[in-house]
Every structure is written in structure tokens, then in C-alpha cells.
Amino acid sequence: MSFTSILLQCRAGFESECAAEFSEQALGAGHTGYVRFERNAGYVRFMLQTDALALLQQVSFRSLVFTRQWCACLEPFDQLPATDRLSVLLGPVATLPACAELLAEVPDTTEGRELLPFAGKLSSAMAQTLRQQAIMLPRKARTDWRMHLFALSGRHLLMGVSPVNNGTKLAMGIRRLKFPAQAPSRSTLKLEEAWHWFVPRHQWGERLGGGKTAVDLGAAPGGWTWQLVQQGMFVTAVDNGPMSEDLMDSGQVVHSREDAFYYQPPKPVDWMVCDVADKPARVTARMLEWALRGWCREMIFNLKLPMKKRHLEVQQCLDMIRTGLEQADISYSLSARHLYHDREEVTCYLDLRR
Ligand SMILES: C[S@@+](CC[C@H](N)C(=O)[O-])C[C@H]1O[C@@H](n2cnc3c(N)ncnc32)[C@H](O)[C@@H]1O
Missing domain, CATH: 3.30.70.2810 (Alpha-Beta Plaits)
Structure with missing residues (x-):
């Protein structure tokens, strides 16, 4: 053969x-x-x-x-x-x-x-x-x-x-997922697919469930927050834009109209997710800051890619995080994937549970 x-x-x-x-x-x-x-x-x-x-x-x-x-x-x-x-x-x-x-x-x-x-x-x-x-x-x-x-x-x-x-x-x-009719945006499928890829299914209960806390940076209108709420999490949704009213009625979401690049959580949370549309290097620097300050245990973030040199850009962003965490002697696991539901973007996962 x-x-x-x-x-x-x-x-x-x-x-x-x-x-x-x-x-x-x-x-x-x-x-x-x-x-x-x-x-x-x-x-x-x-x-x-x-x-x-x-x-x-x-x-x-x-x-x-x-x-x-x-x-x-x-x-x-x-x-x-x-x-x-x-x-x-x-x-x-x-x-x-x-x-x-x-x-x-x-x-x-x-x-x-x-x-x-x-x-x-x-x-x-x-x-x-x-x-x-x-x-x-x-x-x-x-x-x-x-x-x-x-x-x-x-x-x-x-x-x-x-x-x-x-x-x-x-x-x-290809992970085919059904769009949940109640979710406020199609973006919701990106976070659901990310969980399928980065979190083994048998660990969902332990890692996502049980009333965990989360911050969603760039949350509006709430597709990702909706996924977090579905898992039973209590979420601070950070965005200047309006959040879906139905989602706010769940009683599990606090809407913070702040800038995601300056927002600081009053205390550490289990999950931070980020779908802010901004330059990948700027988002990456912010993710690194969250990791260095120990503000969350696990993180999923999306990097919107430039038109050219997209592979290089992703590698530079991942390297920025690796270097920052290694210099601070923080153990971590980092991975990234161009998910089926991603378009001109990739989704990254950073595990800081130690
Ligand atoms: C792709 S949308 C997020 C969609 C959301 N994940 C969902 O599932 O519905 C990007 C969001 O980032 C927000 N955004 C951009 N820059 C921001 C900033 N500096 N601070 C907070 N939010 C920001 C925008 O207002 C927009 O709502």
C-alpha cells in the first residue's frame, strides 16, 4: 500500500x-x-x-x-x-x-x-x-x-x-448544530461548538454546570451569554450595546455597559468568554492580562482575523500568551481552532485550572 x-x-x-x-x-x-x-x-x-x-x-x-x-x-x-x-x-x-x-x-x-x-x-x-x-x-x-x-x-x-x-x-x-430558536444571535453556535471541541462532553456537568460564574466580554445581543445561562451560569455581560430582553429576564444576567478593555471583575470568575470585534493583538493582550491577574479559570475567546497573513497573526497571538504566562511561571494549556461556525476568525481556549 x-x-x-x-x-x-x-x-x-x-x-x-x-x-x-x-x-x-x-x-x-x-x-x-x-x-x-x-x-x-x-x-x-x-x-x-x-x-x-x-x-x-x-x-x-x-x-x-x-x-x-x-x-x-x-x-x-x-x-x-x-x-x-x-x-x-x-x-x-x-x-x-x-x-x-x-x-x-x-x-x-x-x-x-x-x-x-x-x-x-x-x-x-x-x-x-x-x-x-x-x-x-x-x-x-x-x-x-x-x-x-x-x-x-x-x-x-x-x-x-x-x-x-x-x-x-x-x-x-463539521459539527452540525441546530440553531436554538430562543438564542438572540447566530453567534451562539460558535460558543456551543467551542465547548464541543475544547471541553470533553463527559466533563460538561463538572466544568460548565453547577451555578458557575462567568463574564462575557462583547456580549450583545447575547448569543454567548444565552449559552452560559443555559448551563446555569451567572453572567456579567459587558457591552455598550443592548442585550436581549428575554435573556435579561432570566435573572442570571447583569448587564455592564463598560468597555471590555477596561472592565475588571470585582472577584474572580469560573469562565471568561470574549467575542469583541477588535484587532487580534489587542484582544490577545487583554486575554493575557486576565490570565496573569488570575481573574478566571477558563477562557474562550475569538480572534477576528486580518485579510492577509492570517496563520502568522494567529501564531503571533498564541505566542504572546505563551510567552507572558511562561515568564510569570503560570501553568496553562492553550489551543485554537478555526471552527465550522467561525468565518474570518478563530476561536481559542485557555485553561488556567491548576
Ligand atoms: C460579534 S459581536 C458579539 C456577539 C455576541 N457574542 C453574541 O453572541 O450575541 C461583538 C460585540 O463586541 C462589542 N464590542 C466591541 N468593542 C467593545 C468594547 N471595547 N467593549 C465592549 N464591547 C465591545 C460590540 O458592541 C458587539 O456587540
Whole structure:
């Protein structure tokens, strides 16, 4: 079996960030390769001659900001017949390491999404046949690898695998969430998705529930505050703009019409979240100040990205926090992700529980 590339899926328009970030990490792990991508295609291919499976085990998936999903791929299938595609695919696919699940994926673009029904049908038929031939294990079996089918057209697709314990089981890396009708803004989904990504589900009760306290900087009209209230938190919502009246009626929210860059909590809180629309470096400096002063235990904040050098900007912001906390000898864990519900922005999580 020969894996000649790594497929990296990202939000359309962020291919160069995804490519630059992954290339740096691959180089750091001792692998050389080059990237291939088209702008707005929603994916990048990293071509390499070294062991692609080893590379996927060496780079931490969670350390990547702009990669939503990944897999090591076999040579592309680019001349598939219009009928009986399975017979062409099965031979090479049988050489993949043992898997128990197969994700049907397409580029997350308008054109790509039209291929979803095709990719879904083909992958169901393939999984059924592979299971009948005992090439694929039963759904619940424990395996090290997950199989991917990535359709680029009816005739052109990529097949690959990703490590189960270093990746995501979400097809296309997309967490689909239903917009709660009572929430005051669509932004609410960013915080909900952030929790799904940064806080393991089994810890939600302990980390989010039980009447915790929170500050929401740049809160109006209240989409993020709504999420905090749903978890039972008592929230100070800091914003000059108006908050949703229904949310204020919950009795769990105090609206503070102050400037988020100057507001100081009267006493430390469990959570601080920040969705202020301002320069990323300015927001980052403010987040660092909260961390250094011990004003909260956990923090989720959004960085609105500039038009250019977005990967560099994110790295500089994360480095500012790392350097500040290391100089102060404060232990922490910091991560960032370009969430599905993020647009020209990324969401960061800083854990200061010690
Ligand atoms: C993207 S919106 C926040 C949306 C909110 N998270 C939600 O879910 O409804 C950004 C908010 O930041 C606020 N903002 C910008 N600069 C601010 C500042 N210096 N202090 C407080 N709020 C600020 C704006 O008034 C705006 O309401």
C-alpha cells in the first residue's frame, strides 16, 4: 500500500493558511513535501515521499488550527467508470489498514456539497461490500484507523485513512448544530461548538454546570451569554450595546455597559468568554492580562482575523500568551481552532485550572 499524499480539509478560502501551518509541522516532524491547492477549493494536498501514516501519528491533529479533517491517501482515482465503480476501488482499498467506519466526504464548497448524495451512496455500498468480504470490521470494533472517501466528482475521488485517536470522527470535520430558536444571535453556535471541541462532553456537568460564574466580554445581543445561562451560569455581560430582553429576564444576567478593555471583575470568575470585534493583538493582550491577574479559570475567546497573513497573526497571538504566562511561571494549556461556525476568525481556549 502506498500513501502518496495527505488530504487536509479546511474552510474554503483558507487553503494557504492550512497549507502553511501543516507544512511547518510536517517539516518539524522531519518530513519533506510540497503542497498542492487551488484557492477556494476547501482542501489542500500535501504530497510526500516519506511515510504519510507516520506523519499523521507524529503531528497532533488538535494542534492544527486551520485543518478540519485529514487523512493519508492512496493514489487518486481519477478515471472511475460511470457504472460499477466499486470493482475498481475495492482492490486498492483492501490494502488499507483495518477500519470499522467509513466517512463520506466532499469539499465544503457549493459545488462540493452537491456531490454529498453520491459520496454517501457510494460509501454505503462500499462499506457493505467491504464488511461482507471481512475487509472492514463491524461498526463497533476497535481499530486504529478510520477510512475516508473524498469525492471530487463522479469520476474522481480520494480514498484514505486517519488515526482514530488523532483526528475527528466528524465527516468533513463539521459539527452540525441546530440553531436554538430562543438564542438572540447566530453567534451562539460558535460558543456551543467551542465547548464541543475544547471541553470533553463527559466533563460538561463538572466544568460548565453547577451555578458557575462567568463574564462575557462583547456580549450583545447575547448569543454567548444565552449559552452560559443555559448551563446555569451567572453572567456579567459587558457591552455598550443592548442585550436581549428575554435573556435579561432570566435573572442570571447583569448587564455592564463598560468597555471590555477596561472592565475588571470585582472577584474572580469560573469562565471568561470574549467575542469583541477588535484587532487580534489587542484582544490577545487583554486575554493575557486576565490570565496573569488570575481573574478566571477558563477562557474562550475569538480572534477576528486580518485579510492577509492570517496563520502568522494567529501564531503571533498564541505566542504572546505563551510567552507572558511562561515568564510569570503560570501553568496553562492553550489551543485554537478555526471552527465550522467561525468565518474570518478563530476561536481559542485557555485553561488556567491548576
Ligand atoms: C460579534 S459581536 C458579539 C456577539 C455576541 N457574542 C453574541 O453572541 O450575541 C461583538 C460585540 O463586541 C462589542 N464590542 C466591541 N468593542 C467593545 C468594547 N471595547 N467593549 C465592549 N464591547 C465591545 C460590540 O458592541 C458587539 O456587540
